[in-house]
Amino acid sequence: MTFELATEVPLVIDTLERLFQPSTIARIIVEGLGKAAVYFVLAVGLTLVFGLMGVLNFTHGAMAMLGAYIGGLIMVLSVSDGTGALVRIALFVVVLAVVFALLTGFGSAFEYSLIRPIYDRTPMYQILLTFGVALILEEVTRIVVLSQGIQPEPPWSGAMGTAPAVFTERYDILGAPIRGLYAFEIVLGIVAVVGVWLFLNRTLYGLYIRAGSEDPEMVEALGIDVRQAFTIVFGLGTGLAGIGGVLLMWDPLWGPSALLAIDVLLYAFVVVIIGGLGSFKGTVAAAILVGIADSFTTWLFATGIVTFTGLPELTIFGLLVIMLIIRPQGLYGVEEVGGH
Amino acid sequence: MSSSDEHWIRSYGRDQFPHVLVVLGFALYPILLGVLNRTPLASEASAFLPGLTFMIIVLYMGLFAISFDFISGYTGYLSFGHAAFYGTGAYFVVLAANGQVPGVPEGTPFMITMLLGATLAFVVALAIGAVSFRLTGVYFAMLTLGFAQVMYEFIRHWGYVSSNPTEGATIPSGADMSIGVPFVDSLNFAVGRLSGDSFENVLGVGIDVSATMTSYYALGIVVLLSYFVMQRIIHSPFGKVMIAIRENEERARAVGYNVFWYKMGAFATSAFFAAIAGALFAAYAGGASPDNSFYFLVTADALIMAIIGGIGTLAGPLFGALFHEWFEDILSTESDGLSTYLEQLLPESVLTAEVAGLTINDFIGTFLDGRAPLYLGIIFVLFVLFVPNGLLGSIRDRLGGTVSKRLPATLERYRR
Numbered sequence: 001m002t003f004e005l006a007t008e009v010p011l012v013i014d015t016l017e018r019l020f021q022p023s024t025i026a027r028i029i030v031e032g033l034g035k036a037a038v039y040f041v042l043a044v045g046l047t048l049v050f051g052l053m054g055v056l057n058f059t060h061g062a063m064a065m066l067g068a069y070i071g072g073l074i075m076v077l078s079v080s081d082g083t084g085a086l087v088r089i090a091l092f093v094v095v096l097a098v099v100f101a102l103l104t105g106f107g108s109a110f111e112y113s114l115i116r117p118i119y120d121r122t123p124m125y126q127i128l129l130t131f132g133v134a135l136i137l138e139e140v141t142r143i144v145v146l147s148q149g150i151q152p153e154p155p156w157s158g159a160m161g162t163a164p165a166v167f168t169e170r171y172d173i174l175g176a177p178i179r180g181l182y183a184f185e186i187v188l189g190i191v192a193v194v195g196v197w198l199f200l201n202r203t204l205y206g207l208y209i210r211a212g213s214e215d216p217e218m219v220e221a222l223g224i225d226v227r228q229a230f231t232i233v234f235g236l237g238t239g240l241a242g243i244g245g246v247l248l249m250w251d252p253l254w255g256p257s258a259l260l261a262i263d264v265l266l267y268a269f270v271v272v273i274i275g276g277l278g279s280f281k282g283t284v285a286a287a288i289l290v291g292i293a294d295s296f297t298t299w300l301f302a303t304g305i306v307t308f309t310g311l312p313e314l315t316i317f318g319l320l321v322i323m324l325i326i327r328p329q330g331l332y333g334v335e336e337v338g339g340h
Numbered sequence: 341m342s343s344s345d346e347h348w349i350r351s352y353g354r355d356q357f358p359h360v361l362v363v364l365g366f367a368l369y370p371i372l373l374g375v376l377n378r379t380p381l382a383s384e385a386s387a388f389l390p391g392l393t394f395m396i397i398v399l400y401m402g403l404f405a406i407s408f409d410f411i412s413g414y415t416g417y418l419s420f421g422h423a424a425f426y427g428t429g430a431y432f433v434v435l436a437a438n439g440q441v442p443g444v445p446e447g448t449p450f451m452i453t454m455l456l457g458a459t460l461a462f463v464v465a466l467a468i469g470a471v472s473f474r475l476t477g478v479y480f481a482m483l484t485l486g487f488a489q490v491m492y493e494f495i496r497h498w499g500y501v502s503s504n505p506t507e508g509a510t511i512p513s514g515a516d517m518s519i520g521v522p523f524v525d526s527l528n529f530a531v532g533r534l535s536g537d538s539f540e541n542v543l544g545v546g547i548d549v550s551a552t553m554t555s556y557y558a559l560g561i562v563v564l565l566s567y568f569v570m571q572r573i574i575h576s577p578f579g580k581v582m583i584a585i586r587e588n589e590e591r592a593r594a595v596g597y598n599v600f601w602y603k604m605g606a607f608a609t610s611a612f613f614a615a616i617a618g619a620l621f622a623a624y625a626g627g628a629s630p631d632n633s634f635y636f637l638v639t640a641d642a643l644i645m646a647i648i649g650g651i652g653t654l655a656g657p658l659f660g661a662l663f664h665e666w667f668e669d670i671l672s673t674e675s676d677g678l679s680t681y682l683e684q685l686l687p688e689s690v691l692t693a694e695v696a697g698l699t700i701n702d703f704i705g706t707f708l709d710g711r712a713p714l715y716l717g718i719i720f721v722l723f724v725l726f727v728p729n730g731l732l733g734s735i736r737d738r739l740g741g742t743v744s745k746r747l748p749a750t751l752e753r754y755r756r
Binding site: 054056114117121122124125128129131133135136138139140143262266269270273277308309310311313314317318320321324325328 | 497
């Protein structure tokens with residue numbers, strides 16, 4: 001590749017000109033925040049679990065996949081063609097609650113029965129165990145889904161089709177056509193940020209988590225049953241992953257599929273590490289950063305300025321590497337968090 | 341330890357006894373398989389024993405898992421992006437065979453491109469390691485994974501590789517992928533699933549060597565050599581420092597070792613052999629795609645093999661690979677696995693009998709056919725929970741030392 005002044009400079013000027021139009025900025029920001037909301041919900045459970053226990057939960061993506069399929073199942077069974085948009089949205093909220101409850105219970109049971117016996121080993125074994133369980137969950141899901149005549153990949157279109165028309169249509173914001181779903185995702189994202197913030201700052205277990213991510217041994221020394229807190233927090237983290245999965249159910253870029261088990265995991269890792277493992281504030285900031293970077297590079301590609309198809313993915317993982325090179329502990333992370 | 345009055349060759353030979361056994365086992369296996377196929381047990385053999393094509397996967401995936409274990413098991417740094425090096429080796433060989441690597445003319449012997457690719461992986465590992473070794477534990481694992489994913493996404497969309505980079509690139513049919521001494525024709529054996537050398541009536545004793553068999557033995561020699569180089573490094577003072585880093589890095593540093601460069605050296609060496617494994621895979625499979633070389637799940641396979649075989653034992657991952665591929669083989673229909681066997685064995689009435697609305701046939705199709713990942717996942721979790729030292733590690737614990745040191749003494753005890 002050679003840099004030719006005569007062609008490259010006008011191209012850069014042209015790009016900047018297109019970038020600073022209100023429609024472009026509106027598109028990048030609204031889509032970016034919508035994606036950021038999804039990334040936040042996908043990643044926050046992972047960061048809570050790591051912050052308290054130092055366990056990197058590799059089942060996180062598989063749990064999101066379960067959430068997406070369970071949510072999709074309930075929606076497909078209860079929605080018919082004539083169902084109105086408001087009813088669908090109300091059902092969606094019900095689904096969120098159901099999936100959250102189910103997966104919180106499942107996650108707690110998983111932590112209690114399988115992870116608890118190996119806390120005394122090196123962190124590597126917790127990674128290995130959760131990774132193995134993630135493999136099993138993915139395969140079981142594939143078997144179950146296939147037996148019901150649904151292809152595990154590409155995404156299950158039946159469930160995606162239950163989204164109300166107001167979300168699939170595009171609306172004009174400052175001249176940019178933007179899908180209605182993004183607004184919904186932003187609203188849900190704000191609710192999730194506020195909800196988790198309230199949990200962390202206004203509840204007893206939130207206090208344990210904040211204290212535990214600072215100094216787990218001291219928390220234990222103060223007579224708090226850390227093991228019980230682990231079980232509950234692991235459950236909540238899993239429940240949040242499930243909610244993230246439900247959120248992906250209507251998203252045309254994702255949708256319920258067996259591939260979520262790995263894709264969600266990798267993206268959640270990126271967000272959590274850029275933000276700093278175990279930091280709530282960092283996860284919010286990193287989700288916004290990654291979301292905006294994603295929508296910006298998607299725009300670059302969509303307008304044909306850059307022809308490299310993998311640009312958004314490459315940028316996101318590139319951000320991870322750059323962040324780890326210049327600031328290994330992440331945006332708001334504390335070095336050597338989680339006691340190792 | 342052997343007694344001092346014994347000749348050193350004798351004691352050395354005794355130390356190598358288990359190695360000789362394993363090598364002999366691998367070398368004689370195709371012959372055993374060939375003999376079994378002519379007996380009435382042929383259908384059982386093809387149902388329950390891994391076929392030769394799967395044994396070749398055992399060889400290159402085994403080498404990859406060994407190289408993964410070399411860094412992860414011996415220094416304790418989990419290299420979660422190890423597929424990056426495997427992919428580097430594979431893609432380098434494929435691109436070189438297409439004449440697409442600058443400075444490497446088309447028609448360069450495979451042995452040379454393989455070593456060049458491995459050297460490239462060595463350099464890449466030094467670059468990745470320089471950044472990653474500033475961190476430890478989970479952070480190191482994530483950082484290497486991040487690098488590998490960047491390379492994966494890049495290679496998946498890089499138009500230079502081929503017109504459809506998501507599908508990967510293939511080695512042109514005329515390319516000579518031979519293992520042997522470069523530029524000596526009679527000492528070169530072409531490998532490849534379809535294009536390997538085959539020999540009829542070898543040495544006039546009526547034995548035919550198929551293309552698969554040639555690939556099997558040729559790959560086996562490279563894997564064996566690579567294993568012994570790594571084994572020598574582990575048993576050298578350098579290897580002792582690697583283990584010291586795993587056991588207590590602070591102390592190793594306090595004793596005066598420059599642990600950073602020891603870790604870098606170990607990481608780069610392991611990347612070198614991972615790339616050789618990748619190159620062998622590409623040469624045999626006739627190409628590489630991002631999903632079977634650079635992807636996270638390729639590392640995951642090596643991880644599973646290393647855990648099952650015994651992480652922190654160099655030969656363990658090879659047995660893990662054997663176990664893994666044996667499982668894949670009997671649970672796939674591609675080469676007459678368990679489900680084909682059951683379908684032939686069981687009478688029609690049993691196959692169509694319904695139990696709770698599910699026929700036995702459906703059951704086989706749903707729970708056996710191609711379901712290896714499910715059972716491997718379960719076995720993997722059971723190993724992590726109950727056999728954390730893996731197959732070879734547990735045997736070592738029982739014998740109270742490495743197999744080569746302890747086996748002769750143990751056998752001696754049983755002889756009396």
